[in-house]
Amino acid sequence: MKKFLLALLFAPLTAFASEHVHLDKAPVNLEDYASIQRGAKLFTNYCLSCHSANAMRYKRLEDVGLTADQIKNNLMFATDKVGNTMSISMSQADAKLWFGAVPPDLSVISRSRSPDWLYTYLRSFYRDDTRPTGWNNTVFEKVGMPFVLYGLQGEQIFKEPANAEHDAHAKPELELVKPGSMTPAEYNAAVGDLVNYLTWMGEPAKIQRMEVGILVLLFLGLFFILAYYLKQEYWKDIH
Structure with missing residues (x-):
């Protein structure tokens, strides 16, 4: 009985430890309001059509330097x-x-x-004709989400590492075969802005709290x- 209880207790930790995914460091800087503003624009243009952020109010974007008019004119579509x-x-039924x-x-996805x-996930989509959407991801295998940012990044293909058998934890190799509207450096910067916004959205008061x-x-x-x-x-008189 004790062994069974211990197995239940440590099962989540074991499952987490078994996921050996290489993650790149996200360029998060919650004091960079310009980056958060650019990320908010990407979020509302590309993510907010399918993903909600019900714990976030548009008005909160005033905390990063946007005015009410800027929010209404550039970020509010729904x-x-x-x-x-x-x-x-x-x-939800249609989704x-x-x-x-x-x-x-996505309110607290970060x-x-x-x-x-x-940051790694949004840069790791590749073409896979076996998937219903035509896309797969090295971080989230058999992902169901279509790659909505492909127009910016372009199309990548997966390259099997030459020494895959000897290095099971090697970083997956992706090759850009069809460029998008951004260069790889520009796309990485844009994803960095988007992740910066998602991180800020997860706890807008973090800097003030600290x-x-x-x-x-x-x-x-x-x-x-x-x-x-x-x-x-x-x-003093007692001692």
Whole structure:
């Protein structure tokens, strides 16, 4: 019985450890508001048609330097009120019929998947005629999502590593055979902006939270000094 309970306890960790996927470091900088603004534009143009972000309100984008008019004129395509959430008009029934599964809400996708996973995933699509959408992904094998950014990146094909048998954890090789409207460097930068936005959207108040945390620690440090000398003053006659 104990062995069974331990197996249940560590099963998720074992499953996670078995996934040996090479992840590239995402260029996340939550203080780069220009990058977050560019990422928000990519998100609303390419992701928000199928994926919702129901925990995010358009108005929150004012925190990264956009005005209400800029948000309304450039980013709002599914609603007419800047205070509304980033919902989509596609119903879950239609989504399941068209894609086989309901596309997940992306409000906190960076916290559940990690920025590095998203950055690598969005750069790892390749042509695969055996898949219903014609696309596959080295990070998410047999992915059901069509590659909506192919017009920017172009089309890649998968190249089997020469030493695959000896190095099972080698980084998969992809070759760009049909360029998109962006160069590889430009596409990587654009994906970096998109991931930067997704990371910020997962916790818009993170920077403020960290600043408040530092102030609280400084206050506690100062209070500790005062409390220590106050204790010394109260107890000096006893010791």
